[in-house]
Amino acid sequence: MTLWTAADAATATGGRATTGWSATGVSIDTRTLKPGDLFVALEAARDGHDFVAQALEKGAAAAMVSRIPEGLAEDAPLLLVDEVLPALERLGIAGRARTRARVAAITGSVGKTSTKEMLRAALEGQGRVHAAEASYNNHWGVPLTLARMPADTDFAVIEIGMNHPGEIAPLARMARPHVAMITTVAAVHLEAFENVEGIAREKAAIFEGLEPGGCAVVNGDLPTSPILRAAARAAGARIIGFGNGVSNHHRLKEAHVRDGVTVGRARLWRTEVSLKVATEGRHFMVNALGVIAVAQALGADRARAICNLSAWAPPAGRGTRETVVLDPARDGETLELIDDAFNANPTSLSAALAVLAAAQTRDGVGRVHRGRRIAILGDMLELGPREREMHAEMAADPSMAALRTVHCVGPRMRALHEALPDAQRGRWVEKVEELIPETARLVDSGDVVLVKGSKGSHVSRLVDAIRKLGQRTLSGDKEA
Known part of the structure; x- marks a missing residue:
């Protein structure tokens, strides 16, 4: 189904279409672009104009640009605009209006x-x-x-x-x-x-x-x-x-x-x-x-x-709960993983710790006889001048008492690590890459493991490392 014709997009943006075309979608990323998309060459971390040729090769219907990139065919389907981001805003406003x-x-x-x-x-x-x-x-x-x-x-x-x-x-x-x-x-x-x-x-x-x-x-x-x-x-x-x-x-x-x-x-x-x-x-x-x-x-x-x-569950990285099968040949050789590695602040961390504290572990199935509640926590970013105190204050969260071990990742999380009781204090590393090789030693069958941090802490890499220990199964696949 056509989303934008060349004429409609030109009218909406105040731009000029070099040829007639019709688009079935809008994309800003050649990695996820689908044939028929209008490719929008945003100038952000990387200049989208550098990827216009690639977008057209992948089947883009046209490209929205503020200048014609070198090397394009003379008949390349383009939407020429003054500035790309303001033109995208105008296209969005027109999309809402219609x-x-x-x-x-x-x-x-x-x-x-x-x-x-x-x-x-x-x-x-x-x-x-x-x-x-x-x-x-x-x-x-x-x-x-x-x-x-x-x-x-x-x-x-x-x-x-x-x-x-x-x-x-x-x-x-x-x-x-x-x-x-x-x-x-x-x-x-x-x-x-x-x-x-x-x-x-x-x-x-x-x-x-x-x-x-x-x-x-x-x-x-x-x-x-x-x-x-x-x-x-x-x-x-x-x-x-x-x-x-x-x-x-x-x-x-x-x-x-x-x-x-x-x-x-x-x-x-x-x-x-x-x-x-x-x-x-x-x-x-x-x-x-x-x-x-x-x-x-x-x-x-x-x-x-x-x-x-009643059937809703959060998207990946935002509290998804899954079962990781560590040894398919042995019954019960699994752990529960709570993937909340996309965002973090004191409020959302407290909510995630409450979920972990309520989780049921399993005893007698791993190297460690008793199943454990384990938190692997990355830095909470953009908290301002009190960020160190705000990290340390999480040690007093009421849900912490139910956790066996807390591992910390990042310079800010060092404050929480130092504030934890000795018996609860796990590993602290400045960068997540230092902890990944130890993944198999940090977790065990019967454990429930929470991984949470701001996106910039990159603790999502630990989620991937834990998944690679076995075969991932979404908890939602079990009977509820």
């Missing part, structure tokens, strides 16, 4: 991507759903998501993130959501903000993009919730609160974490409901309440959304 889709935008210090995927799942089967890939939530990710949106989309889910002040409002105005949700506000990106209140005000800027009569779905349990509510009221939005507190419209009454699932009861306005998500963690259940509110505000069926959520 659809009658109901649009949701999600932001928050923790849980944006998993909540976006949760909402995608909740809306499944209720119309054509278009959602951001991976964590495409920044100055190029949002317009790219909008530019990829088919005109006949029924529901769109846009993730919006930030690193510095002033980033969210322009992206929200570009997305023009009917519903905007804030998962939480936490001590993240403190290098760029004076305090958490500043982060809350930036997150609340998402409401500036709401369509008239829009809805704001707000975590009502936060110290900064009044800031979020005030911004929503200023935007003229209808407000729905979710969380644990009795003042929330959607309130979690109880949650039970079991092997591979979380089940519980909640009150949605005046209706008592049972809930389930196919992963472990009370925090996922709380965000599910917000997702149900968003889905209903978008016009979707609430009951179907609740049923769809």
Whole structure:
């Protein structure tokens, strides 16, 4: 199905098409480009113009460029624009303008991507759903998501993130959501903000993009919730609160974490409901309440959304739980791996430690007689001047008492390593590469192992190393 014709793309961007062409998708990366895509030659870490020839060889319908790269054929299909990123923004704005889709935008210090995927799942089967890939939530990710949106989309889910002040409002105005949700506000990106209140005000800027009569779905349990509510009221939005507190419209009454699932009861306005998500963690259940509110505000069926959520599990790197078979010839020679290696801050780390603390180990199946709860933790980045103290303070997290060993990776995590009791203190290394050769000695059958850290800590490489110890099986493949 055609997504953009040369004429439509030229009109949207103010550019000039060198030939007639039609594109079925939009890509910024030749590694994932599909035949028929419009290749957008962004100038970021590497200049996309250097890859235009490769993109066309791989079947790109055309390339959006601000200059003609050397060596191209005279009849190469191009869309010539003044600057590529502003042109992509204009293409995204046009993509949003031509659809009658109901649009949701999600932001928050923790849980944006998993909540976006949760909402995608909740809306499944209720119309054509278009959602951001991976964590495409920044100055190029949002317009790219909008530019990829088919005109006949029924529901769109846009993730919006930030690193510095002033980033969210322009992206929200570009997305023009009917519903905007804030998962939480936490001590993240403190290098760029004076305090958490500043982060809350930036997150609340998402409401500036709401369509008239829009809805704001707000975590009502936060110290900064009044800031979020005030911004929503200023935007003229209808407000729905979710969380644990009795003042929330959607309130979690109880949650039970079991092997591979979380089940519980909640009150949605005046209706008592049972809930389930196919992963472990009370925090996922709380965000599910917000997702149900968003889905209903978008016009979707609430009951179907609740049923769809019962099969939802987070994407890889964001709390996925899996079984690693260490020896297929011996029954029980497995360990449980919790892959949460994509992002980390004190709030999300505390939630992940709670999941690990509740996990069931198995005794008598490995070299070590008793199964262990083991955490391998990488640096939490962008925490500002108190980063060392914030790492050390995690030693006092209530879930730490249930852990046998904590291994630490990175210069910042040294503060946590030094704050841990001697009996709990595992290895500390400055770089993850130093720990990878020791993987087989760090873990054993019967263990439950959490790997978590900011993406820049590269502890995802340890996840891969643990998987390579055996044969990976998703825990969701077992009966729940």
